[in-house]
Ligand code: GNR
């Protein structure tokens with residue numbers, strides 16, 4: 154397994170819509186395992202393939218607490234098929250926007266249809282942190298970042314700061 158470098162704001166790859174996964178094979182499972190290792194190393198609770206520069210519709214999540222051990226979940230071609238009217242607010246962060254956090258309001262519960270790592274169709278009903286994380290990751294597959302859900306003033310400030318940081322790294 155390999156830890157892959159994370160793609161950071163304002164890399165245009167993050168704005169690219171990810172392509173549907175056509176085949177769930179060993180190569181894809183290897184990529185999912187690399188993404189999990191990268192996520193645990195960061196550390197984070199979710200990661201979309203586009204965040205390691207691979208714009209395909211694949212994401213990994215582990216929202217287990219410290220004492221629960223690892224509960225890795227792989228979602229391939231996920232689709233939100235239902236959302237609750239009730240909404241909830243979480244302070245979100247993103248591994249592609251390090252050390253920036255902001256409150257985001259989203260549906261409190263979502264139903265997601267996807268393929269698991271065996272290519273089998275699954276449906277999960279999520280609430281709490283898992284619901285928020287799934288929506289955050291599925292946004293990534295559509296080129297959407299959590300800063301798109303905050304005010305334009307705050308978003309412009311964050312993009313400006315990360316654009317400057319990228320220039321310094323170059
Ligand atoms: O590690 C992460 N934490 C997090 C916290 C609140 C809402 C969403 C997230 S996802 C984030 C990892 C990440 O950037 N996934 O795309």
Ligand code: NI
Pocket residue numbers: 246247248249289293
């Ligand atoms: Ni993110």
